[in-house]
Amino acid sequence: MRWWFMPLSAYHLRTSIAVSGIARAVEFYEGRLGLQPLWSGPSATIPEGGRVYGSGGGPALNVYQSATAGATRATLATWYVDDLDGIVDELSAAGVEFARYDGLEHDARGITPRAGGGRIAWFQDPDGNTFAVEADS
CATH class of the missing domain: 3.10.180.10 (2,3-Dihydroxybiphenyl 1,2-Dioxygenase, domain 1)
Structure with missing residues (x-):
């Protein structure tokens, strides 16, 4: 198969994690795992409902509030x-x-x-x- 675009292997990958409540997630990801937020802001219609955490020198985890948490x-x-x-x-x-x-x-x-x-x-x-x-x- 021939690709007409750059393969995804050329790009950094960030995993997204759905959580039921961002405040409880912040307590866990920051308080227990010691991750540092690089960015916080809205997630869909939820003000401050998302965080991006760094790991290994770059953005790694996108944590956002969603009804699909833990699915x-x-x-x-x-x-x-x-x-x-x-x-x-x-x-x-x-x-x-x-x-x-x-x-x-x-x-x-x-x-x-x-x-x-x-x-x-x-x-x-x-x-x-x-x-x-x-x-x-």
Whole structure:
């Protein structure tokens, strides 16, 4: 197939996360995860209903208030980290609870071996949106 436009791989990708209430989301994303907002403003007709958070040196998460919040159980975004144990410990100390899934082996903190090597731990925001932190070792 021949493309007449520049392929999407040439552009930065930002994930969008629907939340049921922006105030509760701000408490979680900023207060517990320690993300810094790069922008805040309206989301559709909701004044101050959206935030863009930076991660890894650029915009990464678009969090916006929507009736579709928490509609998927799939992992929506993964942070690739060097020190998974340290990150899990810091997030746990901030009140983040790590998920445990039937059929997977987890250590005491909720970290599980990743398929193909490495390790991974999942957590959810207050709306049930699932995220992961992952490391190759």
